[in-house]
Amino acid sequence: MPFKHNAARRHRIGKMKFKVTNWREYEAGLRRRGSLTLWVTPEALAGWHAPRRRICGGQRRYSDLAIETALTLACVFSLPLRQTEGFIGSILDLLGLQLPVPDHTTLSRRAQKWERPAGRLPSMPDGPIHVLIDSTGLKIYGAGQRLEARHGTRSRRNWRKLHLAVNAGNGDIVAETLTDQTIDDPAQVEPLLNQIDGEIGQFTADGAYDGSPTYRAVLKHSDTANIVIPPRSTAVESNGDTGPPDQRDKHIAAIAKDGRLKWQVTTGYGKRSLVKTAIGPYKNLIGRRLRARSFPAQQTEVAIGCIVLNRMLACARPNSVRCQEKQA
Incomplete structure (x- = not known):
């Protein structure tokens, strides 16, 4: 970057100052990032149970969306899987829903096989x-x-x-x-x-x-x-x-x-x-x-982390403008 060429005289260059022009909306969005309604959606609760498979073998109890919701809560609030299990159980009790809670072993196992559903990445704008x-x-x-x-x-x-x-x-x-x-x-x-x-x-x-x-x-x-x-x-x-x-x-x-x-x-x-x-x-x-120890689970953790970060930015994105320097 250009400033590297001025390293010897960097102390003489004033630091640029910026001002947030949408502070009220930005502050409201920052508070909304901690709302459970942002991370536990009605669609996730409605599709909590996995659809029945018509092939031989055991049936999955939880859908991929339910596992993604649990791993998202663990990512947002920096919770280990055992604490995530208890956190989800308390949320379902407060909502009065009779839904099973995935245990930490299930979350760890399913995280290694989780695949990003279509439409999770942000939509592309029109044009290049x-x-x-x-x-x-x-x-x-x-x-x-x-x-x-x-x-x-x-x-x-x-x-x-x-x-x-x-x-x-x-x-x-x-x-x-x-x-x-x-x-x-x-x-x-x-x-x-x-x-x-x-x-x-x-x-x-x-x-x-x-x-x-x-x-x-x-x-x-x-x-x-x-x-x-x-x-x-x-x-x-x-x-x-x-x-x-x-x-x-x-x-x-x-x-x-x-x-x-x-x-x-x-x-x-x-x-x-x-x-x-x-x-x-x-x-x-x-x-x-x-936090994950196996490489497939680490890939899942990173993918969900990027989804979480995009959703946070959609809630609260500051509009910053550079402050004009006062003339001496």
């Missing part, structure tokens, strides 16, 4: 969208840093990598994947784009995604997409390897002619910070550590 992609790390169960520093042990479990695709227009998370820490970022571009049904007008990512695999994956999804990825300082022209039109070569030529700062302003690369704005609330509201 601006997609921002980035990744972050999430801690998992295992030996902590203090234990490693004190006893010299090393945990075999380290951390997972969460890959997010964000709509720059409204900040919604439109796609997510969870991988092991050894998976590189460009390898997840195509799986993320496969979750997006709409057309992509612009694709923006940082320099870690620079290369022909990313360009080919984006152009395969939307052949007219404008790709904004800063090439490395040692980048050379690719001679058409990134597909027609060769946008990467144009970025290299523009940076060589006018400099990287002007290229960032011209291409709108500064909007990439919006994906960091989505990663911050995820870690603050959902958590920095995964």
